[in-house]
Amino acid sequence: MSTSDFRPVADVVEEALAAGPGGDGRIVVVEDADEVELRFAANTTTTNGSRRTRRVTVVVVHWSGDGQAGVGVARRSGDVDCDELVSAAEREAVSASPAGDAARLLTPDEAWAPGSAGRAFEEPPGPSDLSMLSDVLTGLSAALGRARSGSSVLAGFAEHRLTTTTLGTSTGVRLAHAQPEGSLQMVDRDGGASAWVGSATRDFTDLSVEALEDQLARRTSWAKTRIERPAGRYEVILPPSAVADLMIGLAYGSGGQDAEDGRSAFSRAGGGTRIGERLATLPFDLRTDPAEPGLECAPFVVATASSADESVFDNGLPSVRTHWIANGRLARLRYHRAGAARAGVEPAAGPGNLILEVPGADATLEEMVAGTERGLLVTCLWYLREVDPATMLLTGLTRDGVYAVEDGVVVGAVNNFRFNESPVDLLARATEVGAGVGALGREFGEYLRRTRMPPVRIPDFNMSSVSPAT
Numbered sequence: 024m025s026t027s028d029f030r031p032v033a034d035v036v037e038e039a040l041a042a043g044p045g046g047d048g049r050i051v052v053v054e055d056a057d058e059v060e061l062r063f064a065a066n067t068t069t070t071n072g073s074r075r076t077r078r079v080t081v082v083v084v085h086w087s088g089d090g091q092a093g094v095g096v097a098r099r100s101g102d103v104d105c106d107e108l109v110s111a112a113e114r115e116a117v118s119a120s121p122a123g124d125a126a127r128l129l130t131p132d133e134a135w136a137p138g139s140a141g142r143a144f145e146e147p148p149g150p151s152d153l154s155m156l157s158d159v160l161t162g163l164s165a166a167l168g169r170a171r172s173g174s175s176v177l178a179g180f181a182e183h184r185l186t187t188t189t190l191g192t193s194t195g196v197r198l199a200h201a202q203p204e205g206s207l208q209m210v211d212r213d214g215g216a217s218a219w220v221g222s223a224t225r226d227f228t229d230l231s232v233e234a235l236e237d238q239l240a241r242r243t244s245w246a247k248t249r250i251e252r253p254a255g256r257y258e259v260i261l262p263p264s265a266v267a268d269l270m271i272g273l274a275y276g277s278g279g280q281d282a283e284d285g286r287s288a289f290s291r292a293g294g295g296t297r298i299g300e301r302l303a304t305l306p307f308d309l310r311t312d313p314a315e316p317g318l319e320c321a322p323f324v325v326a327t328a329s330s331a332d333e334s335v336f337d338n339g340l341p342s343v344r345t346h347w348i349a350n351g352r353l354a355r356l357r358y359h360r361a362g363a364a365r366a367g368v369e370p371a372a373g374p375g376n377l378i379l380e381v382p383g384a385d386a387t388l389e390e391m392v393a394g395t396e397r398g399l400l401v402t403c404l405w406y407l408r409e410v411d412p413a414t415m416l417l418t419g420l421t422r423d424g425v426y427a428v429e430d431g432v433v434v435g436a437v438n439n440f441r442f443n444e445s446p447v448d449l450l451a452r453a454t455e456v457g458a459g460v461g462a463l464g465r466e467f468g469e470y471l472r473r474t475r476m477p478p479v480r481i482p483d484f485n486m487s488s489v490s491p492a493t
Contacts, residue, residue: 029055029077029102032199033145036191039081039105046095046116048084048128049109049193050338052327053077055148060182061156063163066170073153079103080327082335083112084128085119093119094335096328124334124361128194134339135198135323144197148187151203155183155227159207162232169236170211175243179209183227188325196339200321204472206463207232210423211239216246216436219403219423221264223463223472225317242402242424248435250427258398259484260428262388263476265404266379268464269417269446270309271471272407274374276415277347278332279356279366288415288447289356298368301352303450305381309348311374317461318473320375333373334359345371348450376473379459386457388478393431394455400426400433401484404442407466415445419466420490440486455480 029035032053039051054077061071080098087093095115097108137143159181170177183205190198207230208221220238224230261269282289282296289297313322324340326333337359346354355371363370392400402424410416418441425437457478464474 031145032148032187032189035079035103035105036189036197039079039109040191040193042105042109044113046083046113047086050082050128050335051191052080052325052338053189055187055189056184057148057151058182058184059151059153059155060180061160061163062180063167064178066167066175066177068160068163068167071153071156073151077101079108081108081112082327083109083116084336085116091121092125093117094122094329095119096335098327122329124329124336124359126334126336126360126364128192128336129196129339131195131197134196135341137198142187142199142201144189144191144199146199149185149201151183151185155205156181159227159230159232166232166236174213175240176212177209178212179207181205181207188321190323190325190338192338198323198339200323200325202321206468206472207235208463208465209235209239211243213243213246215249216243217423218242218246219465221463221465221468223461223468223474229317242426245426245433246436250435250437252399252427252437254440254486254488256483256485258395259481260388260391260395260398260400261479261481262400262402263460263462263478264464265401266476266479267377267462267468267474268404268407268466269449270377270379270476271464271467271474272409272417273309273415273446274347274377274471276409276412277356279358279368280331280362281412282356283366286412288413288445289353290413296356297353298356299352302348302447303351303453305450305453305456306350307348307379307381307450307456308346308350309377309379310344310346311342311376312344312378313342313375314344315376315378315475318376318378318475320473324372329359332357332359332362334361336360337370337372340370340372342372342375345374374471377471378475380475380477381456384456384458384477386455386478388457391455391457391478391480392428392433395428395431397430398428399437399484400428402426403465405466410443415447416443417445418443418487420492422492439490439492441488441490443485443487449479449481452481452483453479454482
């Protein structure tokens with residue numbers, strides 16, 4: 024179904040807000056997504072297509088006389104029956120346990136106020152069609168032709184999604200935001216060698232297929248020489264894509280309530296959080312900024328469910344520039360309004376983008392490799408899983424590109440490893456940081472594509488065992 028076949032989004036919001044009896048407060052969120060994708064394998068395009076979806080979420084709040092609130096949430100896809108949706112949320116709210124994140128709903132004066140760049144509430148969702156991928160398809164056609172004439176086998180996919188979120192509440196908040204995002208990922212297999220590259224984008228105008236193809240060719244050429252290395256600790260250079268995966272993991276693990284409860288790497292021994300403590304000797308800055316050029320994201324909170332640090336009661340709350348780590352010190356943790364009030368801090372919503380930098384650092388990845396006497400260049404992390412929340416210890420695998428560096432030159436491809444590392448510890452042990460560039464994490468880029476990350480040097484990265492993966 025095309026989004027043009029759905030009822031006007033503003034009408035759906037108003038109908039759901041007005042439908043039947045339904046508690047003391049109500050929130051409606053409509054998410055319209057227009058997606059296009061192109062897949063290729065074995066040096067030929069395999070599938071392409073588009074899909075258009077709508078998801079409607081209704082939140083009903085029941086306040087009791089003692090100031091507690093029961094919350095009911097119901098969501099449906101497609102062209103929904105608003106009366107049925109509200110009734111379902113109402114039934115859940117009536118029987119719900121008191122919500123620990125309860126706070127009064129924001130008024131229009133307290134919510135984000137759209138400026139000149141704001142999207143009109145009544146504006147219909149914008150389309151994203153296959154023409155968005157026309158330049159990518161042209162570039163890929165040439166790259167696939169070159170691969171067929173040589174020994175390379177290319178596979179991967181390009182995708183673009185435009186998500187339009189429309190928010191209305193019973194207190195009068197009316198907001199809308201359109202978020203474009205896309206990516207291109209490519210894998211080259213040449214004999215026994217393999218390499219991966221990926222790039223995130225808003226509209227593909229800043230993406231070069233040929234440049235990604237050149238990266239792949241350079242990496243597979245390195246892999247003509249195979250080198251076996253045992254498990255152990257190595258000096259490692261992590262490119263921006265690998266750093267993105269690690270920092271996204273750190274950001275997702277930065278909940279204030281978990282830290283207060285002693286369940287995270289940001290819990291202080293003896294109680295409380297580590298806010299204010301130095302995490303790294305280098306002056307790292309990790310921040311979120313909805314207005315960051317090229318990484319723009321929603322300037323207000325949209326929450327269709329509550330968690331330890333996200334709350335449906337905060338819908339419409341302005342998202343602001345937030346420094347999670349400043350000058351190497353832990354500066355903020357994630358809190359919804361209710362949790363922040365209990366902790367005596369300002370609320371901080373989860374990141375819609377993520378930027379890591381060290382002020383003044385300007386080295387490129389290539390310059391950092393050239394400055395390496397002996398080490399590994401690890402281009403891709405895979406299958407990251409948390410082992411110990413108390414230290415944020417992660418385990419994962421290397422994949423499609425581990426290279427040995429000797430005297431500033433890449434001399435061959437190394438076998439894969441399983442590693443065990445904490446991103447918090449890695450920041451503490453980093454000895455060199457380069458310039459930040461747009462980055463797509465291979466593991467977590469699906470969840471957060473809007474990142475700018477630097478390459479990072481770690482002197483003693485723990486490759487805990489050799490992986491048989493090829």
